[in-house]
Structures are given as structure tokens and as C-alpha cells.
Amino acid sequence: MPTRSEQLFTEARQHLVGGVNSAVRAFRSVGGTPVFFRRGEGAWLEDVDGRRYVDYVLSYGPLAVGHAHPEVVRAIQETAALGTSFGAPSELENVLARSVKGLMPSIERIRMVNSGTEACMSAVRLARGYTGRDRILKFQGNYHGHVDALLVQAGSGVLTLGIPGSPGVPAAVTETTVTAPYNDLEAVREVFREYGDELAAVLVEPVSGNMNCIPPVPGFLEGLRELCDASGALLVFDEVMTGFRVSLGGAQERFGVRPDLTCLGKVIGGGLPVGALGGRAEVMDHLAPTGPVYQAGTLSGNPLAMASGIATLDVLGREGAHAAAEAATRELVEGLRARAEAAGIPLSTHQAGTMFGLFFTETDPVTGFDDVAAADAERFRHFFHGMLEAGVYLAPSAFEAGFVSTAHDRVALDHTLEAAERVFAGLPR
Structure with a gap:
């Protein structure tokens, strides 16, 4: 049986251009069906089928204090x-x-x-x-x-x-x-x-x-x-x-x-x-x-x-709020990099405050357009879907930054890093 997201996307394509109102949402670069969401709270999203995800898209950045603060x-x-x-x-x-x-x-x-x-x-x-x-x-x-x-x-x-x-x-x-x-x-x-x-x-x-x-x-x-x-x-x-x-x-x-x-x-x-x-x-x-x-x-x-x-x-702007979110971002990026290395997967990373980037490449550091274009888009596609299946929502494009909010706590980070360890282990070499 198709999921509720699949049903909604089928309907959306009858009404909306490409079934979406912003192009990257269509999952064209990663394949598959866009996930339709019905609610967000803190660091988490819930889709129309009742599945929950730690969210690192955060509406492409604006939700710096999490969903529905x-x-x-x-x-x-x-x-x-x-x-x-x-x-x-x-x-x-x-x-x-x-x-x-x-x-x-x-x-x-x-x-x-x-x-x-x-x-x-x-x-x-x-x-x-x-x-x-x-x-x-x-x-x-x-x-x-x-x-x-x-x-x-x-x-x-x-x-x-x-x-x-x-x-x-x-x-x-x-x-x-x-x-x-x-x-x-x-x-x-x-x-x-x-x-x-x-x-x-x-x-x-x-x-x-x-x-x-x-x-x-x-x-x-x-x-x-x-x-x-x-x-x-x-x-x-x-x-x-x-x-x-x-x-x-x-x-x-x-x-x-x-x-x-x-x-x-x-x-x-x-x-x-x-x-x-x-x-x-x-x-x-x-x-x-x-x-x-x-x-x-x-x-x-x-x-x-x-x-x-x-x-x-x-x-x-409250004392320690931004610093704590930045520290969580650092822990996330360092944890992802360490787990990729343990699995033998080349991964270059960047962090800037509560923004981060992941690049499946041996080029380190990544400094410009040519470096990004040469990264392994197919490996990212597998990683994206593996993390999605494990309950972690990343942007459906290797060209989008990730974001952390003040709501990303110990539970959210542990869930993400445990999922990444499993997904890295199963990526094609």
C-alpha cells in the first residue's frame, strides 16, 4: 500500500507544478517521494504517516529555536x-x-x-x-x-x-x-x-x-x-x-x-x-x-x-542559548566525521556557528564550487535515504547546508549519531 505521503504527492502533481511549491522539495536529486509533514515540535518533525524525524533542515534555516517554540x-x-x-x-x-x-x-x-x-x-x-x-x-x-x-x-x-x-x-x-x-x-x-x-x-x-x-x-x-x-x-x-x-x-x-x-x-x-x-x-x-x-x-x-x-x-539571544546550539553543532559534525572515518567513508565537514556541511569527498577542506561539484553525489543519495529511513531528516540535496537549533538536545544528537553509524556501515564503497 502506498504511504500517505505518496498519496498526497500523487494528488499534488495534479495541482502544483512538479507537485511542489519550491523546486528542491521534489527530491529530484535524491530520488523517491517527498515526505509530507503535519507537525513539528522542538528538534523533531512528524510526517503524515506518524513517523518522527530529527530535523536538520529547520525550514532551511529560520527555525533557530526549533519548531513551534x-x-x-x-x-x-x-x-x-x-x-x-x-x-x-x-x-x-x-x-x-x-x-x-x-x-x-x-x-x-x-x-x-x-x-x-x-x-x-x-x-x-x-x-x-x-x-x-x-x-x-x-x-x-x-x-x-x-x-x-x-x-x-x-x-x-x-x-x-x-x-x-x-x-x-x-x-x-x-x-x-x-x-x-x-x-x-x-x-x-x-x-x-x-x-x-x-x-x-x-x-x-x-x-x-x-x-x-x-x-x-x-x-x-x-x-x-x-x-x-x-x-x-x-x-x-x-x-x-x-x-x-x-x-x-x-x-x-x-x-x-x-x-x-x-x-x-x-x-x-x-x-x-x-x-x-x-x-x-x-x-x-x-x-x-x-x-x-x-x-x-x-x-x-x-x-x-x-x-x-x-x-x-x-x-x-538569552545567555548561553546560541553557544549551546553551536556546541551541539560541533558535537554533531565531529561525531559524523568520526563515524564515517571508522566506516572507511571519505567525509569532509564544515561548521560555521549552527550551520554545517557534509561532503562525500577526500578533498579537505572543501573551499569552492569545483570541490562541491566533484563530491560523490551518489553516495550522498544513499546516505540521505538511509538517514531518512532511520528517522533523520536532512535536506534532499548535496548542495544544501544543514542547521541545528537550540532545541537539539542529547536525545536528538544521540539518535542522529547512532543512525549515522549504521548508515555509514552500509554505504557502497
């Missing part, structure tokens, strides 16, 4: 009872803005939006409007949402599906987008030598989370800052994924590099759709209504998303 749920419920959206200002926008600015001093002004894609799109427009230049530099394997101008050598779902760009994006839209290998500062210097006075911005994931999890090599981010300062280009950190995960103050705090603009999302929504663009007041004030660069959104700063974000950052 009581304080987050209560904040959403109490706010919803007062109204879900006004299309007008509310005090909650001020509260979340103060919280974000307190954690990221590079942000002097902030604009709430509805997604990370929207934040990155707005950052590009603002950078061009502020500098009067058109060219943007991005990096291979970095993904900044499905913005036309940035869907060039992107990561995550684009890599998973094997699409180098996308039909429907005119060449004229991307001709001002320049790419360079991530973590290759000499290649970036070459770009600046050729286009320096034409570059409006350098847009980078300070820790790449869309070709799995790859931290910057020493000097890379610092080099970007120096090159931007010398040329007049803006340095834009896409911290949609890394913000409040790599550290409470994001990658910019951990690595000590101050960007001109920061794109945020994920955690500041606590599970609801939200994003933000923030940075130097001088630059941000070029946005309408104080400046000529237009940006707007009817649901931007809506009360539900603001309340969820406020509660999430409050819980995450």
Missing part, C-alpha cells in the same frame, strides 16, 4: 488576534529593527521586506542607484534568490537541478553581472582590474550556504573589503542564511568585516516570510521615500512576521 507561537497568536496586516506602520517594526541593529552595528538604517530574494533584489538596485554604476560581482555557487540579474552560476536549487542559469532571463539582464570563484581573491582582483570603476557592488554569502556550507578562507572577506574601499564599490553581505546563525551578530561579527549593506531573512522571521535590507545610513537613505531609489511592499513589516522575529531573537 511556545514563546514564538504565543507571540504569533496574540498578534494575529489584533490583526494580521495593516499596510501601515506598527510599533512591532520598531522593536524588531532595534533588535537587529543591536546585534549588527553595521546596520544604521533598515528596510523590512518579505523574503531574502526581495532583500537581495533591493540591495542590487540600491547599490546601482547609490554609486551610479551598473556592474555587480557575485560568486560561483552563491545563491541570492531567483532575481534575474543574480541567477548566474547560482547555487542551491539551481545546482541541484543542474541548471546553469534559467530560461526566461534575457542576456541583456545578466550582461552586467560578473562572476568569480568563491574564496579566490586573486580572481576577484582580476575582476577589479578590468571592471573596478564600473562595479556598483560585490554581493557575497560570507559563509556560502547554497553549495552546502563553505566558510571563507582566511583573508578572503578582508580582501573584498579592501578592494571595495579602493574602487568605491559597495560590499554587500547576503546574510539571509548566516545572520544570527554563524554568530548572534552574523558572519560580519565572527569574521570582523563590516559590509556596507546586509541582506537578512530566515531567522528574523522565526518561520514566517520576512526579509530585510540594512546598512550605512548614507546609503540606505537613497531608498524612497527619502531618496530616489524606489522600493515598496504591501506586506513589508507585517505584524505577524515582526512578532515572530522579535520572539525568536529574544529566545536566541
Whole structure:
């Protein structure tokens, strides 16, 4: 008999494109049927067939305090009872803005939006409007949402599906987008030598989370800052994924590099759709209504998303909370690596705060797109399904980072590592 997930996926394909509303959910790169979930609590998910899983996807990052945290749920419920959206200002926008600015001093002004894609799109427009230049530099394997101008050598779902760009994006839209290998500062210097006075911005994931999890090599981010300062280009950190995960103050705090603009999302929504663009007041004030660069959104700063974000950052910011989650991530990664080694399985790993990456390769460390592309995707596929069967939910793609929350306790970690030991032992050599 088919499972309930299989039945629901059969029905979904009659209504939704590919049966899903976001491409990576379709399990195309790992095979099999997507799991349909009905509830989450803490570090655990329960599917529609009643099976439970330790969750390391966490809605691709935003659930930094776990599923259905009581304080987050209560904040959403109490706010919803007062109204879900006004299309007008509310005090909650001020509260979340103060919280974000307190954690990221590079942000002097902030604009709430509805997604990370929207934040990155707005950052590009603002950078061009502020500098009067058109060219943007991005990096291979970095993904900044499905913005036309940035869907060039992107990561995550684009890599998973094997699409180098996308039909429907005119060449004229991307001709001002320049790419360079991530973590290759000499290649970036070459770009600046050729286009320096034409570059409006350098847009980078300070820790790449869309070709799995790859931290910057020493000097890379610092080099970007120096090159931007010398040329007049803006340095834009896409911290949609890394913000409040790599550290409470994001990658910019951990690595000590101050960007001109920061794109945020994920955690500041606590599970609801939200994003933000923030940075130097001088630059941000070029946005309408104080400046000529237009940006707007009817649901931007809506009360539900603001309340969820406020509660999430409050819980995450309590003494020892983030440090404990980071320690759990370290134990998980070290435990997985040790068990893979004991089973004779080459496994390279990375950790950045509460983000982690697993790569079935002998290359160690993994530093860029070519390393990720050369990893053993077939072995990952077997590992993914083995862990899924054992009650551990990982992202259904070798190009996605993993995440740990404050709710991942001893029980969740032990379950995961015991499952991994069995699965590693049964992987094809």
C-alpha cells in the first residue's frame, strides 16, 4: 500500500507544478517521494504517516529555536488576534529593527521586506542607484534568490537541478553581472582590474550556504573589503542564511568585516516570510521615500512576521542559548566525521556557528564550487535515504547546508549519531 505521503504527492502533481511549491522539495536529486509533514515540535518533525524525524533542515534555516517554540507561537497568536496586516506602520517594526541593529552595528538604517530574494533584489538596485554604476560581482555557487540579474552560476536549487542559469532571463539582464570563484581573491582582483570603476557592488554569502556550507578562507572577506574601499564599490553581505546563525551578530561579527549593506531573512522571521535590507545610513537613505531609489511592499513589516522575529531573537539571544546550539553543532559534525572515518567513508565537514556541511569527498577542506561539484553525489543519495529511513531528516540535496537549533538536545544528537553509524556501515564503497 502506498504511504500517505505518496498519496498526497500523487494528488499534488495534479495541482502544483512538479507537485511542489519550491523546486528542491521534489527530491529530484535524491530520488523517491517527498515526505509530507503535519507537525513539528522542538528538534523533531512528524510526517503524515506518524513517523518522527530529527530535523536538520529547520525550514532551511529560520527555525533557530526549533519548531513551534511556545514563546514564538504565543507571540504569533496574540498578534494575529489584533490583526494580521495593516499596510501601515506598527510599533512591532520598531522593536524588531532595534533588535537587529543591536546585534549588527553595521546596520544604521533598515528596510523590512518579505523574503531574502526581495532583500537581495533591493540591495542590487540600491547599490546601482547609490554609486551610479551598473556592474555587480557575485560568486560561483552563491545563491541570492531567483532575481534575474543574480541567477548566474547560482547555487542551491539551481545546482541541484543542474541548471546553469534559467530560461526566461534575457542576456541583456545578466550582461552586467560578473562572476568569480568563491574564496579566490586573486580572481576577484582580476575582476577589479578590468571592471573596478564600473562595479556598483560585490554581493557575497560570507559563509556560502547554497553549495552546502563553505566558510571563507582566511583573508578572503578582508580582501573584498579592501578592494571595495579602493574602487568605491559597495560590499554587500547576503546574510539571509548566516545572520544570527554563524554568530548572534552574523558572519560580519565572527569574521570582523563590516559590509556596507546586509541582506537578512530566515531567522528574523522565526518561520514566517520576512526579509530585510540594512546598512550605512548614507546609503540606505537613497531608498524612497527619502531618496530616489524606489522600493515598496504591501506586506513589508507585517505584524505577524515582526512578532515572530522579535520572539525568536529574544529566545536566541538569552545567555548561553546560541553557544549551546553551536556546541551541539560541533558535537554533531565531529561525531559524523568520526563515524564515517571508522566506516572507511571519505567525509569532509564544515561548521560555521549552527550551520554545517557534509561532503562525500577526500578533498579537505572543501573551499569552492569545483570541490562541491566533484563530491560523490551518489553516495550522498544513499546516505540521505538511509538517514531518512532511520528517522533523520536532512535536506534532499548535496548542495544544501544543514542547521541545528537550540532545541537539539542529547536525545536528538544521540539518535542522529547512532543512525549515522549504521548508515555509514552500509554505504557502497
